[in-house]
Amino acid sequence: MQTVLVSDLKSFLDAVAKQMELYVPKKTGAHYIYNRYDPSADEPVELNNIRTCTPVKEFLFPLCELAAIYPESSEPKDIKQFAVFGLKDCDLRSLEILDKVFAEEEFEDPFYVSRREKMFIISSDCFEPADSCFCNILNGNPFARDGFDLNVSQVMDRFIIEVGSQKGKDFVDKNPGLFTETTGVLLADRDKNRAETQNQLEQNNADLKFDAPVNEIVENSQDSDVYDEEATTCVECQACTRVCPTCHCFYLYDTKQKDYFAKMKMWDSCMRLAYTEVAGGANPRKALGDRLRHRFMHKFSYFLERYGIEMCVGCGRCVDAEAGEVDIRKVLKKLYEELKGKGRTKAEVAK
């Protein structure tokens, strides 16, 4: 793919912001969150080492949004082009997952799809992965290979911009003054940085090496008591599902306004007790352990069977957000060890 070089990140972002609304990561406490970029602000531009705390789904599927107005329907306002800078490979893979649900041919969610079409994606390589990052266990990487319009990799004091789409190419072509040519030496440096980050991830997660695919571990542990044991350490804060970039459950509710009625769409969580309750009172997942089991089965088995990919990107946001003690990595490890402890060989586990 085409690569160009930028020596000053601020001029690059200013050029993006001239064309569209731009959101950039800003460090707040220990984490990054997205803020609207202000070219006039006298602040250094930050390249985030890892994913932001808040999930990228917020841009496409907001916490709460208007889903319909009735009895007179109204045309939703036009969505303008916007850009998000600093997305990581895990974020891009979460978009691939959300696309399966919301952009599926038969039942397309018009709000998600129109925002997705207007989103300009500027991803960047990870460096210094967090303790909670475990994307390498789920086929992820600390840098993006596809799914972006432009990707930024820092090499010493300069930035390699890789073009990943026609939209990205158009931007580069329109701003010739911004870019210079990359060199083989710099590209080799980028590859070296990437390999170092990858190595660090491998080291951080050395104890998560399983000799069976994660989906098979989870499928073979459907009846495991591990979920019930783990549930005793869950405080039902639902933070895991809120910060998860792939969780997409929502709740529809109706409101009365002065001149019309509205249907609203709001994030929901499968960890919530009343989530599966019907009006008559029946509830198939009253027990917290059953809700946890369903969350894991959905992520690693059901979604994979339906859409061909797992519904977890190993970003570790749920680990950071957890108010109780449920750690998705530790649960997977416990399930794996339980299967091994039952005397199942590699071949049997993999069945």
Add this chain to the structure above:
Amino acid sequence: MNQNLYQPINGGIVDIIDESPTIKSFVVVMEETFKFETGQFVELTLPGEGEAPFTPSSSPSDTKKMEITIMKVGHVTDLLHKCEKGQKVGIRGPYGNGYPINDFLGKEVYIVGGGVGLAPIRSLFLTLVERISDFKSVVCRFGAKTPSDFIYKNTLFGDWQKIEGVDIKLTVDQADGNWNDNVGVVTTILQPDDVNIPNAVAVVCGPPIMMKFATLKLLEFGFGAEQIYLSMEKNMSCGVGKCGHCMIGKYYVCKDGPVFTYDQIKGYPNIWD
């Protein structure tokens, strides 16, 4: 902008029929053509209050109006029971799969129902009797708590019993002075020779506990799990397999159901709860 999945079609309630102390049927007319297949469900919106999933109880061949039979059990249904003729409503759908009528052709259709579960069954029953000669027979075993809890009393106790090719037996958990028929839960009136099992399909709809024991009884009689069709009630909300509330294992009840064979869902936990 593409067609909005979440936009209801406007309609109104043109008639309300008292079926039992807790159940009413609402006759709804939509402002746009609205078609469904028997067994599919709709999301009925009470403006500004909320929406809830119901399987229409009328025949899909009546394209002018639709009947929806509703038990008073929660916020939206309590308010619906207070509504009068002329009330505006919204409808989204129809959603999910209906009963696979074509797979029933030439067979004995054995229908086991209870309580408000007779609502989807009525739609199926009307669909079957419209072309009764296409099926070997329609054998119904229905139960209710008390005689007054039976819905569709006029036709159930009258005309439906006279249709050639139809065999109906009824039971109540508790009789009253005027009841001379069976007493006991619905499984007590199921007999192994009610139908010729190799050439039959069973359809079960009712309260979860009834569905569980009826299914177990049918299996005991020799029905295969793939011959038993269940109309599942879960917390369907979006209707299009996205919001997640209605999932049973890998299935979205709203999109992959609400009609499942027992074979499809038997391996998943807590299906009857």
